[in-house]
Amino acid sequence: MPAKSKTASTAVEPLVVVQPKKGDKIRIGAHTSISGGVSESIPRAVALGFTAAQIFVKNNKQWFAPELKPEEVELFRRRRDEADLVVFGHNSYLVNPGSPKPDVFDTSVKSLIAELERADALGLPFLVMHPGAHGGAGEEEGLKRVVEGLNQVTRVTPKVKTRLAIENTAGQGSCLGAKFEHLAYLLNHVAEPQRFGVCLDTAHLLESGYDIRDAKSYEATFREFEKVIGVSWLLGWHLNDSKTPLGSRVDRHEHLGEGHVGMETFRLLMQDKRWRHLPKVLETPKSEDMHEDVESLKKIYPFIN
Ligand SMILES: [Zn+2]
Numbered sequence: 001m002p003a004k005s006k007t008a009s010t011a012v013e014p015l016v017v018v019q020p021k022k023g024d025k026i027r028i029g030a031h032t033s034i035s036g037g038v039s040e041s042i043p044r045a046v047a048l049g050f051t052a053a054q055i056f057v058k059n060n061k062q063w064f065a066p067e068l069k070p071e072e073v074e075l076f077r078r079r080r081d082e083a084d085l086v087v088f089g090h091n092s093y094l095v096n097p098g099s100p101k102p103d104v105f106d107t108s109v110k111s112l113i114a115e116l117e118r119a120d121a122l123g124l125p126f127l128v129m130h131p132g133a134h135g136g137a138g139e140e141e142g143l144k145r146v147v148e149g150l151n152q153v154t155r156v157t158p159k160v161k162t163r164l165a166i167e168n169t170a171g172q173g174s175c176l177g178a179k180f181e182h183l184a185y186l187l188n189h190v191a192e193p194q195r196f197g198v199c200l201d202t203a204h205l206l207e208s209g210y211d212i213r214d215a216k217s218y219e220a221t222f223r224e225f226e227k228v229i230g231v232s233w234l235l236g237w238h239l240n241d242s243k244t245p246l247g248s249r250v251d252r253h254e255h256l257g258e259g260h261v262g263m264e265t266f267r268l269l270m271q272d273k274r275w276r277h278l279p280k281v282l283e284t285p286k287s288e289d290m291h292e293d294v295e296s297l298k299k300i301y302p303f304i305n
């Protein structure tokens with residue numbers, strides 16, 4: 001999760017957007033604030049040279065939000081299209097369709113429906129969601145509940161085009177999604193799998209025990225991903241380093257190159273043709289002017305070829 005740091009702000013140097021030598025524009029950026037309205041995220045992302053951004057579609061610490069005004073939706077869409085920015089969403093941290101508590105489950109489903117409809121109104125290609133936590137009921141029970149919740153969501157939103165990208169997790173506490181098999185289970189059991197996809201987070205991979213720190217381990221991990229899930233399901237990336245080591249199951253994001261993941265992983269990832277076309281965003285600690293994101297992106301720009 002994007003954490004706030006208390007670092008004092010300094011002047012922000014805009015990024016020079018590096019275009020790849022061949023093929024499509026590389027889509028890279030960071031989680032960007034919607035403070036002041038969703039449309040305000042676009043100038044923030046553009047000012048820093050992002051070609052992709054992730055946003056919350058509402059205040060992420062609340063279950064529900066007032067409906068988006070049509071003018072706000074219109075302004076968001078216009079600014080995004082003019083800026084040629086790829087923007088996708090991330091759902092609220094409160095949502096837990098794996099919960100054994102009926103009230104939490106029901107509110108989670110309702111909240112997810114509302115967020116998905118919001119994301120669709122904004123024309124977002126996908127909304128990243130954490131699968132949830134089983135709360136002591138066990139992984140299998142939890143996964144079954146998540147499937148039931150997701151089926152309720154898709155049943156009442158037949159016209160929605162925004163896909164739900166289920167994110168791999170660090171496996172903290174009873175959180176589901178730390179194994180590729182969990183994500184595969186969900187994709188294999190939901191009624192409308194074509195409405196879903198996967199988002200991979202590099203910090204969560206390491207924290208959940210998937211080594212990606214050098215060419216050999218990186219290849220082995222993604223061979224496993226290909227075997228269990230398949231690259232065609234992957235919709236986007238979260239580029240985060242981790243404060244905690246391999247297999248810690250503790251989720252703490254760190255600036256790129258300053259944690260246990262290390263820059264070699266980001267080099268391998270940026271140069272990997274399998275996900276060259278997918279949007280990649282940072283969710284690392286930042287202050288309001290996001291200069292930390294600019295610094296991090298500068299570190300990975302030389303890897304783009
Ligand atoms: Zn995280």
Ligand SMILES: [Zn+2]
Pocket residue numbers: 001167201238283
């Ligand atoms: Zn993430």
